[in-house]
Amino acid sequence: MSDEQELGITESKQYSTGDWYAEVVQKAGLASYGPERMGGFIVTRPRGYSLWESVQEHLDEWFKATGVQNAYFPLFIPESYLEKEKDIVEGFDPEVAWVTEAGHDELEERLAVRPTSESIIAPYMAQWTRSHRDLPLRVNQWCSVVRWEATETKPFFRTKEFLWQEGHTAHESEDEAWDETVTRLDQYQRLYEDVLGIPVLRGRKPPHDKFPGADTTTTVEALMPDGKSVQGGTSHYLGQSFAEAYDLTYIDEDEEERVAHTTSWGLSWRALGALIMTHSDDQGLVLPPTVAPEQVVIVPIWQEETREDVLQYSTEVAAELEEAGFRVHLDDRDERNPGFKFNEWELKGVPLRLEIGPNEVEDEEVTAVHRPDGETEVVDRGDLVDGVDEHLDDIFTKLYETAEENLEENVREAYSPEQILGTIGQHGGYVKTPWCGDEACEEVIKEKIAAEIVMVPFAEDEDPIGDECTMCGDDAEETAYFAKSY
Amino acid sequence: MSDEQELGITESKQYSTGDWYAEVVQKAGLASYGPERMGGFIVTRPRGYSLWESVQEHLDEWFKATGVQNAYFPLFIPESYLEKEKDIVEGFDPEVAWVTEAGHDELEERLAVRPTSESIIAPYMAQWTRSHRDLPLRVNQWCSVVRWEATETKPFFRTKEFLWQEGHTAHESEDEAWDETVTRLDQYQRLYEDVLGIPVLRGRKPPHDKFPGADTTTTVEALMPDGKSVQGGTSHYLGQSFAEAYDLTYIDEDEEERVAHTTSWGLSWRALGALIMTHSDDQGLVLPPTVAPEQVVIVPIWQEETREDVLQYSTEVAAELEEAGFRVHLDDRDERNPGFKFNEWELKGVPLRLEIGPNEVEDEEVTAVHRPDGETEVVDRGDLVDGVDEHLDDIFTKLYETAEENLEENVREAYSPEQILGTIGQHGGYVKTPWCGDEACEEVIKEKIAAEIVMVPFAEDEDPIGDECTMCGDDAEETAYFAKSY
Numbered sequence: 001m002s003d004e005q006e007l008g009i010t011e012s013k014q015y016s017t018g019d020w021y022a023e024v025v026q027k028a029g030l031a032s033y034g035p036e037r038m039g040g041f042i043v044t045r046p047r048g049y050s051l052w053e054s055v056q057e058h059l060d061e062w063f064k065a066t067g068v069q070n071a072y073f074p075l076f077i078p079e080s081y082l083e084k085e086k087d088i089v090e091g092f093d094p095e096v097a098w099v100t101e102a103g104h105d106e107l108e109e110r111l112a113v114r115p116t117s118e119s120i121i122a123p124y125m126a127q128w129t130r131s132h133r134d135l136p137l138r139v140n141q142w143c144s145v146v147r148w149e150a151t152e153t154k155p156f157f158r159t160k161e162f163l164w165q166e167g168h169t170a171h172e173s174e175d176e177a178w179d180e181t182v183t184r185l186d187q188y189q190r191l192y193e194d195v196l197g198i199p200v201l202r203g204r205k206p207p208h209d210k211f212p213g214a215d216t217t218t219t220v221e222a223l224m225p226d227g228k229s230v231q232g233g234t235s236h237y238l239g240q241s242f243a244e245a246y247d248l249t250y251i252d253e254d255e256e257e258r259v260a261h262t263t264s265w266g267l268s269w270r271a272l273g274a275l276i277m278t279h280s281d282d283q284g285l286v287l288p289p290t291v292a293p294e295q296v297v298i299v300p301i302w303q304e305e306t307r308e309d310v311l312q313y314s315t316e317v318a319a320e321l322e323e324a325g326f327r328v329h330l331d332d333r334d335e336r337n338p339g340f341k342f343n344e345w346e347l348k349g350v351p352l353r354l355e356i357g358p359n360e361v362e363d364e365e366v367t368a369v370h371r372p373d374g375e376t377e378v379v380d381r382g383d384l385v386d387g388v389d390e391h392l393d394d395i396f397t398k399l400y401e402t403a404e405e406n407l408e409e410n411v412r413e414a415y416s417p418e419q420i421l422g423t424i425g426q427h428g429g430y431v432k433t434p435w436c437g438d439e440a441c442e443e444v445i446k447e448k449i450a451a452e453i454v455m456v457p458f459a460e461d462e463d464p465i466g467d468e469c470t471m472c473g474d475d476a477e478e479t480a481y482f483a484k485s486y
Numbered sequence: 487m488s489d490e491q492e493l494g495i496t497e498s499k500q501y502s503t504g505d506w507y508a509e510v511v512q513k514a515g516l517a518s519y520g521p522e523r524m525g526g527f528i529v530t531r532p533r534g535y536s537l538w539e540s541v542q543e544h545l546d547e548w549f550k551a552t553g554v555q556n557a558y559f560p561l562f563i564p565e566s567y568l569e570k571e572k573d574i575v576e577g578f579d580p581e582v583a584w585v586t587e588a589g590h591d592e593l594e595e596r597l598a599v600r601p602t603s604e605s606i607i608a609p610y611m612a613q614w615t616r617s618h619r620d621l622p623l624r625v626n627q628w629c630s631v632v633r634w635e636a637t638e639t640k641p642f643f644r645t646k647e648f649l650w651q652e653g654h655t656a657h658e659s660e661d662e663a664w665d666e667t668v669t670r671l672d673q674y675q676r677l678y679e680d681v682l683g684i685p686v687l688r689g690r691k692p693p694h695d696k697f698p699g700a701d702t703t704t705t706v707e708a709l710m711p712d713g714k715s716v717q718g719g720t721s722h723y724l725g726q727s728f729a730e731a732y733d734l735t736y737i738d739e740d741e742e743e744r745v746a747h748t749t750s751w752g753l754s755w756r757a758l759g760a761l762i763m764t765h766s767d768d769q770g771l772v773l774p775p776t777v778a779p780e781q782v783v784i785v786p787i788w789q790e791e792t793r794e795d796v797l798q799y800s801t802e803v804a805a806e807l808e809e810a811g812f813r814v815h816l817d818d819r820d821e822r823n824p825g826f827k828f829n830e831w832e833l834k835g836v837p838l839r840l841e842i843g844p845n846e847v848e849d850e851e852v853t854a855v856h857r858p859d860g861e862t863e864v865v866d867r868g869d870l871v872d873g874v875d876e877h878l879d880d881i882f883t884k885l886y887e888t889a890e891e892n893l894e895e896n897v898r899e900a901y902s903p904e905q906i907l908g909t910i911g912q913h914g915g916y917v918k919t920p921w922c923g924d925e926a927c928e929e930v931i932k933e934k935i936a937a938e939i940v941m942v943p944f945a946e947d948e949d950p951i952g953d954e955c956t957m958c959g960d961d962a963e964e965t966a967y968f969a970k971s972y
Contacts, residue, residue: 032614042560071532073530096588102585102634103634146588148589
């Protein structure tokens with residue numbers, strides 16, 4: 001154990017959210033900052049990476065069950081490929097890292113370190129697609145991408161290199177491609193809600209905030225405890241723009257050549273940022289049992305004369321739980337006292353602590369303590385597996401419900417620009433308001449307060465709340481959700 | 487299905503091995519060549535990537551069961567970091583791709599796209615290690631690396647970017663670090679032999695062919711059908727050179743500061759190259775059932791009047807096998823005849839084909855046909871699951887034994903330089919000979935024929951075969967295995 005961990009969390013989630021977050025990430029051993037000369041890069045430590053592995057495991061299984069296959073495309077994209085789709089190059093060029101020299105030679109053409117891979121995947125999909133029988137074509141890759149944004153490093157939320165998955169598909173029709181777009185958005189929502197314990201809002205981005213070259217960008221948005229919204233994952237219906245730029249065509253059943261419709265969708269390790277930020281507290285990391293590297297930690301409490309019995313019993317309990325499939329750690333270190341261990345495992349976010357002392361041994365039970373609220377209950381040894389299972393479910397439910405309450409309390413309606421500004425200024429969160437669809441009406445708000453339209457709900461999810469655009473008074477086409485965002 | 491697949495394999499494994507290999511890789515849908523301006527890069531298609539996923543799944547499980555945790559380190563390494571360990575920089579500098587511009591700016595310091603990550607991982611391990619209690623420290627990452635070698639692209643065998651895992655560990659003592667080195671080498675051997683069906687030789691590289699900065703490089707070597715050796719995976723005992731260069735020290739039990747001993751070990755997608763090359767034939771890809779994306783393909787054979795019965799029965803067979811955990815595909819396409827399907831699945835390397843026609847339906851059986859040798863046997867429907875299981879085991883055994891025979895027949899002894907040259911010239915394979923340990927004695931052979939010492943067996947694995955170096959006549963320290971290599 002390093003010294004830094006022993007100090008515990010010193011910042012406050014409520015009063016210094018940014019510093020508190022950075023402290024939790026480092027002290028819980030999730031990530032370290034990159035080398036001095038490489039601001040914006042982080043090193044993902046094993047405890048952090050294991051969270052990403054949980055995300056991967058779930059999404060990968062769902063993707064494969066719905067027709068997606070993994071593949072791997074080159075890390076570099078020739079500049080001439082990037083330039084074929086003008087929106088992509090305009091959108092990403094300012095953020096691209098370029099390889100210009102290799103093996104002691106200047107390259108003839110600069111190579112972009114991929115900021116996203118449409119420009120290299122679409123031409124290959126074109127190569128592999130001849131007839132309608134080759135469609136739908138769905139590939140996904142788990143990789144890192146680089147976007148050189150000149151902002152402060154915020155581990156997982158904002159880094160110049162980040163891990164993500166990017167899925168790319170091609171279809172015969174707009175309908176099919178749109179269904180695909182929504183299928184992936186649903187899976188992202190499911191990841192947030194059922195795995196990470198974070199309720200989300202879903203909808204589409206306003207047209208001026210779409211993915212470069214996309215027809216429609218859909219998003220899941222999560223509300224953070226500081227009142228800001230996080231774009232949790234996006235799924236794009238790309239229309240035919242990429243297929244046209246890269247000649248992705250097919251011969252249909254009537255022997256006619258047609259242009260395919262494509263989608264792309266990505267979820268990054270920003271999901272980990274949302275996870276850490278949402279549930280953790282001033283004692284450190286809080287994790288739902290679904291993703292915690294250890295779901296249960298057993299802390300034996302002994303005196304010299306009870307040591308052997310307590311350890312023996314603890315070992316049996318650990319073995320039984322492991323056998324039943326739980327991720328369990330028995331902390332039998334001699335050199336640390338129970339109080340130290342309690343703090344350490346709280347800092348590291350283990351959902352359930354089992355305390356075992358001479359009394360528990362004698363009465364054949366264990367004392368179960370919940371993270372984060374300290375709720376304590378005795379579980380009979382005979383009921384161990386079911387008991388632990390229930391406690392873990394309870395903990396998940398508590399975390400989810402807390403986040404859900406926060407979300408529900410922080411979606412408010414507003415019907416004047418002043419009300420929008422005042423509400424966001426005072427409470428943060430989302431403010432929904434009727435909107436004409438014009439970017440200029442977003443600017444009215446954005447220039448006064450750093451809030452923007454983070455999403456517009458799907459028509460089937462929500463009824464309109466008014467007929468008149470709050471900003472300009474024209475006919476309202478839809479409802480805009482304003483929020484500050486990460 | 488694209489036209490190219492319909493053509494089948496036109497090259498010969500025996501007479502044009504290189505072209506045949508390239509054809510199999512492409513026609514079996516494993517990989518495509520990279521963009522025109524990016525010679526040396528490949529696109530790994532889903533069928534190729536699924537083989538890599540099999541490799542990952544096995545190694546990852548074994549690594550984790552032996553104390554390794556996954557992590558993720560930045561893609562880029564500042565030039566100043568690379569320069570801290572002089573052997574690394576000398577060894578890799580000629581092959582490095584450099585990022586020099588990002589976000590429209592020239593970078594102050596060039597960033598290397600990682601060719602291997604010792605130089606960025608060691609400094610972090612140093613940061614995380616205070617006391618002997620923090621050791622052993624074991625991290626692994628699954629990622630791609632870039633080495634700008636100016637040779638012809640050979641998919642999976644030689645590419646400028648390749649996927650691999652790189653493990654990095656730190657230990658208190660040389661003994662522990664050496665044990666670690668051998669543990670990983672054992673796991674690589676197990677992967678080749680038990681999963682990929684390829685027997686390997688194991689030993690260490692001669693000192694002049696070690697990993698830059700390493701004390702000892704150990705290797706598993708696989709013999710390819712063209713008589714060349716492939717370095718299948720390497721595990722390095724790095725001694726204290728990296729620990730010294732990057733200040734990786736710890737406080738021992740007596741409160742003394744000590745320098746750690748480190749290891750690193752890597753296995754790349756070259757393992758897929760060896761897999762494809764070893765087992766495949768002039769009909770296309772051959773895969774052991776352990777890694778085949780589909781282990782069993784069911785091809786129904788019907789006439790108009792038997793179609794319904796045959797399809798119904800085939801569907802039931804497929805369901806039963808899937809239920810039992812096999813990876814099964816029922817090829818019920820209307821637009822292709824059975825002969826076409828046979829060829830296609832042979833090309834794609836499915837180990838076991840089940841043919842089901844009206845006779846099989848009536849007699850409640852299936853006809854099982856092995857890839858690659860066409861061995862055919864009838865399996866009773868009542869014995870389906872066990873029968874298929876046995877056939878798949880048989881197929882694995884056949885593939886392994888064929889490779890093993892090839893290896894055994896191609897390790898020969900030689901006691902004069904002429905004999906070494908003649909034997910390798912005539913047969914390829916390995917020639918073992920007593921060696922003094924001097925690089926100059928390798929040169930004597932290397933300058934005449936492009937063969938080198940690919941490995942020296944461990945003392946515990948093999949007894950010496952002579953006292954005198956075959957090349958110079960001095961005392962022989964060990965046995966050298968000469969071979970041409972990839």
